[in-house]
Amino acid sequence: MNKEASRALFDEQTKDFTDELLQARNWRLFSREFPVLDVGFEATGRQPIRIRMQCDDWNELPPVVTLLKLDGEILRPVPSGPPSIFHQGPHNVTSLPFVCMAGTREYHTHSSHISDPWDNYKTKSGYDLGGILTRIWNGWLKSTP
Amino acid sequence: MSESKDNHIEVAVVTTSGRYPATGFDKVALHEPVETELKKAVKELHITDTTGWVARVNGKEIDPAKSYADNHLTGTVLVDYGPSEGGGGDE
Numbered sequence: 096m097n098k099e100a101s102r103a104l105f106d107e108q109t110k111d112f113t114d115e116l117l118q119a120r121n122w123r124l125f126s127r128e129f130p131v132l133d134v135g136f137e138a139t140g141r142q143p144i145r146i147r148m149q150c151d152d153w154n155e156l157p158p159v160v161t162l163l164k165l166d167g168e169i170l171r172p173v174p175s176g177p178p179s180i181f182h183q184g185p186h187n188v189t190s191l192p193f194v195c196m197a198g199t200r201e202y203h204t205h206s207s208h209i210s211d212p213w214d215n216y217k218t219k220s221g222y223d224l225g226g227i228l229t230r231i232w233n234g235w236l237k238s239t240p
Numbered sequence: 241m242s243e244s245k246d247n248h249i250e251v252a253v254v255t256t257s258g259r260y261p262a263t264g265f266d267k268v269a270l271h272e273p274v275e276t277e278l279k280k281a282v283k284e285l286h287i288t289d290t291t292g293w294v295a296r297v298n299g300k301e302i303d304p305a306k307s308y309a310d311n312h313l314t315g316t317v318l319v320d321y322g323p324s325e326g327g328g329g330d331e
Binding site: 108111112113115116119120121138180196197219220221223224225226228229230231232233234236237 | 254255256257258259287288289290292293294298299318320322323324325326
């Protein structure tokens, strides 16, 4: 994907991350500068989590999603279920814990899901960058604190 | 959150695709289902499919098919609307 086209789509899909939205969701914005969307989730009684989405080649490819502590270290262990979108790993490509959910690079490159390509989702509603991040947030809210 | 003086509530919907109304709040009847305002937001924000979406107020999931009153909402509320997680899972 052309880098400038990818950047334009990234900017368009993150422009509505307003202070009001961030406050309503208790999200902490670390970066929304192409190609990195980096947001921390916090909620009373839950261990915070930080979601770093590396969005090179968006949306030809889904974002690489890394699960972090708020200080930027790799989060281990990741939240558990049942059920949970979070997988302790190691992922067969990254060797890290990962988000096992359509819309993440790790899902579509995992040996269990290579038959479910990103092309099945990329034009669907709710699979823009905000949609994918919101899905992860809702999954986090439903995981074991 | 201020307490409404009549049987109405002030509502806005926020999503990662924008806000409805763009500024301020709509004043609607307390007995009206929340989904009525969500449908207006979806149309205005050009969201094509909300299957499986979740509505929250102050982080708590609400039932859009029920009224504001039945969801115990009063005053001025910001309804946060977005897709739920899906697929995959711990294996």
